[in-house]
Amino acid sequence: MANASQPLDALADPTRRAIFERVAKRPQSVGELAAGLPVSRPAVSQHLRTLKEAQLVIDQAQGTKRIYRIDPRGIALMRAWLDDHWGEALRAFQKFTDQEGI
Numbered sequence: 001m002a003n004a005s006q007p008l009d010a011l012a013d014p015t016r017r018a019i020f021e022r023v024a025k026r027p028q029s030v031g032e033l034a035a036g037l038p039v040s041r042p043a044v045s046q047h048l049r050t051l052k053e054a055q056l057v058i059d060q061a062q063g064t065k066r067i068y069r070i071d072p073r074g075i076a077l078m079r080a081w082l083d084d085h086w087g088e089a090l091r092a093f094q095k096f097t098d099q100e101g102i
Contacts, residue, residue, distance in 0.1 A: 004081035007074040010054035027069035
């Protein structure tokens with residue numbers, strides 16, 4: 001299985017996370033994304049490149065624009081990582097409650 005660290009690292013940046021969240025709501029072009037953010041259009045493009053390398057967004061040409069949408073591969077990597085750790089978290093919680101008599 002591929003590593004979830006690249007998508008998680010990509011989302012650590014607040015601007016990148018904001019871009020990702022906007023794309024998650026609906027597919028958008030760089031211009032649409034930049035219009036609602038306090039960063040330049042070239043900066044948005046750089047963030048989108050990082051998100052694309054992390055398999056969190058994909059793009060598709062639509063006329064002269066590139067439209068960005070969520071890439072399910074990166075989401076699946078993060079989901080699998082969380083699922084792996086969820087069992088550990090539940091076991092630790094169970095141990096805690098047993099020790100505390102809760």
